Amino acid sequence: MAAPESGDGNNGAARMVTLISSDNTRFEVEAAAASLSQTLQLTILDGGGGGGDGIPLPNVDSATLSKVLEYCIKHAPAAANGGAPNATAVDRAELERFDNEFVNIDQSVLYSLIMAAHNLEIEGLQSLVAKKVADMIKGKSPMEIRRTLGFPDPTPEEQAEMNAHMLEYGWAYE
Amino acid sequence: MASPARQIADHQAPAPFLTLTDELLEDIFFRLPAPTDLARASAACISFRRIITDRSFLRRFRVVHPPPLLGFAAYEGFLPAQPPHPSAPLGDALAGAADFSYSFVPTGRWNTPWHPRDVRQGRVVLECTPECELAFDYYDIVYLKHLELAVCDPLSRRYRLLPRIP
Missing domain, CATH: 3.30.710.10 (Potassium Channel Kv1.1; Chain A)
Incomplete structure (x- = not known):
């Protein structure tokens, strides 16, 4: 069979x-x-x-x-x-x-x-x-996620967004 | 002098996952193990952020991944989760970043410190009472009308004083 x-x-x-x-x-x-x-x-x-x-x-x-x-x-x-x-x-x-x-x-x-x-x-x-x-x-940072998924370089707007995020929540990632 | 040109990868295949439908991206984000992973993904790109910060998505995510226990806001201060609890590093980070002495809440009617009475989803209910003998049963000696209450977020250091109980 x-x-x-x-x-x-x-x-x-x-x-x-x-x-x-x-x-x-x-x-x-x-x-x-x-x-x-x-x-x-x-x-x-x-x-x-x-x-x-x-x-x-x-x-x-x-x-x-x-x-x-x-x-x-x-x-x-x-x-x-x-x-x-x-x-x-x-x-x-x-x-x-x-x-x-x-x-x-x-x-x-x-x-x-x-x-x-x-x-x-x-x-x-x-x-x-x-x-x-x-x-x-x-387990990756926002920038590492972009690199992993092969996203193009962030626009200034996106970069500002990421910086603001890290400023506010960076404490949680150490 | 010419400034170094920003490297632009000339039209390599566009990142495939940028073009996924919202529905499929949601399915992926649902499978992230921790809220911190979700927060980081939300900062990675504008469309991720739009999907992740959508209220109905967040509500469904919370059902599957309840917020982690980071520690206890106790009378004596914040007691972070201890290893081997998986939240221990985050609990420590929170202890360092937040103010659990509540010094940012202005002193109430009584010149006594604010103490936590209850905690829900990161918000702390604080109370401030007249000086009293700890030996007595609390409810025997504090009249409700003497009670000062406030709600605060020790991380963002925002607070709201609650109206006095008549």
């Missing part, structure tokens, strides 16, 4: 759907994985995406979509078990390891991922990226 049963009693062997990225690349993936997206789940329940049709995703390019699907495929079995109440500690540790590794990527990719997760309503992925960006910001 090629793929593990998702075990939710769907129509026989794993049903496959086709997704089409904005640059016209076709991705064939198990319906259970694609259904991590609330948006796609509705289409799939309606019977879409099967056969030669494919579901067009005009807002997601192929590089981003393949990354999104990597996440979905990894998380699909746990999601099928209803948040995996009976998952072993090993399984959970493995997912956590995967997640940490998964978001260890360039900012521009993080950005595309969070946009895609939001568009496709993949809650777990959106949280994962948001948490990663929050971790990049935490």
Whole structure:
């Protein structure tokens, strides 16, 4: 058997759907994985995406979509078990390891991922990226935050704002 | 002499996170672990500040991250949180930055010092009473009409005297 049963009693062997990225690349993936997206789940329940049709995703390019699907495929079995109440500690540790590794990527990719997760309503992925960006910001001074996120040099107005902030709240950061 | 030109990175890819929607930025800020992180992020750029200082955002943030306990405003003064409590450094910083002797509140009708009576969210209710024997039960000897009350913020050193109880 090629793929593990998702075990939710769907129509026989794993049903496959086709997704089409904005640059016209076709991705064939198990319906259970694609259904991590609330948006796609509705289409799939309606019977879409099967056969030669494919579901067009005009807002997601192929590089981003393949990354999104990597996440979905990894998380699909746990999601099928209803948040995996009976998952072993090993399984959970493995997912956590995967997640940490998964978001260890360039900012521009993080950005595309969070946009895609939001568009496709993949809650777990959106949280994962948001948490990663929050971790990049935490514990940093306003200027360090700007540098970390690659913001351009502050305008005089922004610089004045930061100085005033440090004057008023600098005591809290020592 | 030409002054050194300010380095302008000529149109490298604009910082992606500057263009995120408010909704997604909120989702990120929600996951900051401490209010200090939120405060610093709010100073980093104008649009961050607009989102973070929005009242409804702050209200939701406080539900998830209750304000940390920094210490106790006790009769004897401020007792900052001690290690290993996670707020210990911030408590110490507050002790240094704020005035818990309340010297900025003008002396009341009685020539006695102001003492804290209650604290809510960083505001201290102060009371000033006539000289009294500590041995007596407080309520036996202080008439409400003799009580002077004030509310203050020891950090910004702002205060408001409350009207006397008739």
